[in-house]
Amino acid sequence: MRFSPLITELIDAFKCLPGVGQKSAQRMAFQLLERNRDGALTLSKALHNAMEHVQHCSQCRTFTETHLCDICGNGKRQQSRLLCVVESPQDLHAIEQTAEFKGRYFVLMGHLSPIDGIGPTDLGLDDFNLLLKGGEIDEVILATNPTVEGEATAHYIAQMCSANNVAASRIAHGVPFGGELEYIDGNTLTHAFSGRKTL
């Protein structure tokens, strides 16, 4: 038996979500039709609004519906001469949660990955270069992920910084807080040793 055209359309639309195949899409569609039409309408409105209006912040490239995001629009933070570079808006959020960092951000929306064909221009590094040349930044903190691609990205940006006489630092990586050395993998431990600090 085939579903009616509207239901089929709904199921197909759900399949664009990550990790959702035919079966889950079907389950979602019928759940909403049977039990939660209000929720579904709210969802459709929220989806529509977000997709129509959310864009990249013109300064830090994170997602926002305004021209400048909250952080870039905050005068106090704009005066900070520290800039933190992260790979994704989720990373930015994680750092914001710590309330430790009071400076500005730059969100790359990915990392350099030659095999995937992602180069510096895809990460908005042209804009970043202009930011460096603007002379408002004293130090760039490179908070890209501790993966090989993340390292390559950090290194590339560090080179841009040194060409512009801006200091660049990399976040430390090593043993997680509250962790036990016994259970930590060898590579992380090696990093922890090579990045040790004198007390």
Place this chain on the structure above:
Amino acid sequence: MQPIELSAYILHKREYRETSYLVDAFSAEMGKVSFIAKGVRSSKHNLKSLLQPFQPLTLRLQGRHELKNLQDCEANGAALHLQDKALFSGLYLNELLNRLLQVDCAMEQVFSDYHHGLQQLSQQQAIEPILRLFEFSLLIELGYGLSFEQDMAHGENIDPQSFYQWQDDQGFVRMAGISQHKNCFVGAHLLAIAKEDWSTAVLASAKKISRLVLQPLLGRKPLKSRELFIQGVNL
């Protein structure tokens, strides 16, 4: 079915589903091999730090199809720590392998050259000779008879004084007369490459040769890591 055990390096991985990776690896026993690493991206999984490029691995894979499943993996030595230009060069080697390697075709010599090349890169040795030697060894293993000592078309040894031209199906062919053009090489340079006797001029010729020979294999899509390297150097 018994799992297959492979010595391998990760070339590239993509996110797949919620918590898995789709991985391309280069193995000594099977050449390029692709597999799914299930659940590895979840926060508690320990294999995340191992499934990285430049980490020698022993993989245990299962499955009859071309796309295998990762059953287990272990470090086969310490990860090679590449920095600066060496890191970009390592990414270049990976992109090259990812583009040129064939599935299910043992490549033990290339594998050992790759391992050796990465070690040299991690020791901050001069980059260009490492890359050229690896490219040439890869080309030879892929079946492109690259001979720096013989002119196959004329059936004679390379003469240091003569000029040679690269031809895709014949290798280096001595040119009649002494007229030079942009894709010709002096015999002395070819012999120096064979002996790994590098000077700036020889390295420049070697680079030109590797570009010429790789060009038809890579097709129209340029290597992104090469662009990245050049942009990085020009900063």
